[in-house]
Amino acid sequence: MAVYTTVSAEALTAFLAKFDHGALVSAKGIAEGVENSNYLVDTTTGRFILTLYEKRVSADDLPFFLALLDHLADDGNPVPRALPDRSGVAIHELAGRPACLIEFLPGVSVTQPTPVQARAAGAAMGAMHDSLSGFAATRPNTLGPDGWRDLHARCGADLDAIHPGLFTDTAAALETVIARWPTALPVAAIHGDLFPDNVLMLDDRVTGLIDFYFACTDIRAYDLAVMHTAWAFDGTGARFDADVGTALVEGYASRFALSGAERAALPVLAQGACLRFMLTRAWDWLNTPADALVTRKDPLAYWRRYQAYAAGAL
Structure with a gap:
């Protein structure tokens, strides 16, 4: 918002x-x-x-x-x-x-989720996916793999103003992830952006899921991977909390089953999610009007997450 x-x-x-x-x-x-x-x-x-x-x-x-x-x-x-x-x-x-x-829904967004809160949020996503199994309308994911190269090109060499070498490093990461992207996993309507600030909670209970404006039709497990990247790290992307990440996935699976293939694909799906959010944050960082009442988000926080997943964090 x-x-x-x-x-x-x-x-x-x-x-x-x-x-x-x-x-x-x-x-x-x-x-x-x-x-x-x-x-x-x-x-x-x-x-x-x-x-x-x-x-x-x-x-x-x-x-x-x-x-x-x-x-x-x-x-x-x-x-x-x-x-x-x-x-x-x-x-x-x-x-x-x-x-x-x-x-208006009551509740607050947590900034440092506990494993208990992560489990509840994961279960809420699982329940949401269960409901969306019966939703017939579709919308393409305009920020999926097909759009990442284009966004990277539009950011261009300006990426190096954010961090030296970022343009070349992210180009190589894109090619690696896109080459490994799964093509045979179940597809459905997904939220696409279920960060902690899009989940409202009272204590350890989920009271609201909000901001569905990235919702689209895509790999269902990608939605969980996006959520994992947002919940299992601190705001800088430097500290990974394995307990929070595990609780999130367990909470999800308690409400909606994950297949073996979906579990196996989570690492590459998470790497793709990191590149997607790094690139959109970079674009906003480079192009947000100076007078806009908006909090810009650090693209490097998602580049650090990508590096963690590439090193085996999930």
Whole structure:
């Protein structure tokens, strides 16, 4: 989450007038994340999230995302629905951007998850995948292996401004991982970005899975690998916590079975996830507007993770 687009109080008041969710009391921009503009909105009837979808999220993809959330919510998963207005419309335009008013879910995101919390989060992903086995809609993963080389090329030699030799080193890593990428594992709808900041918890209980705007159709085990890269390391990517990683996978398997082939593929899937997030972080690092209310994330934290997995961390 972040704020790239400013919404005036007058525009937000007019927007809320379309809904039966009270009058505006306050609104505050949320700086975490890098994808969309998000506001915490309080009204006379409750609390909501306002999301304005920026350039990386296509308006054409929003029906897929909202249908996926409705499917998961209907099956009892703790996910936030987009709220329709009085006319039944959920996708609007505000400040020149597609926008939705989203349910607010209680809970906080942990920054240093314990094995118990990781097990609960893994189980929540397993339950989500179980539900998505019955979800028929599809969306290509635009940030899958087919797009990594292109993103690497677009970052180009500027990668070396982040760290000397990064362009050449990551080019070699890409070729190694893409050559080993599995092609025969089960494919389904996945979240694609279930970092700790996209899981809300109260104590050791998961209360919300949020931010589904990288959701797509891809190798199902890749979703778990992405999660492992995010949960089993500290924020710098320098310290690997094997207990957290093991608990995450065990929690997942308690709700949705992993095949032997999927378990065997987790190391290369995790390496691919590291390269994907290193490259998108690098692109954002090099291109984020100076005046954006957004916290840039260190690309090298994911390069360190890649090196750990390449050395046998999983």
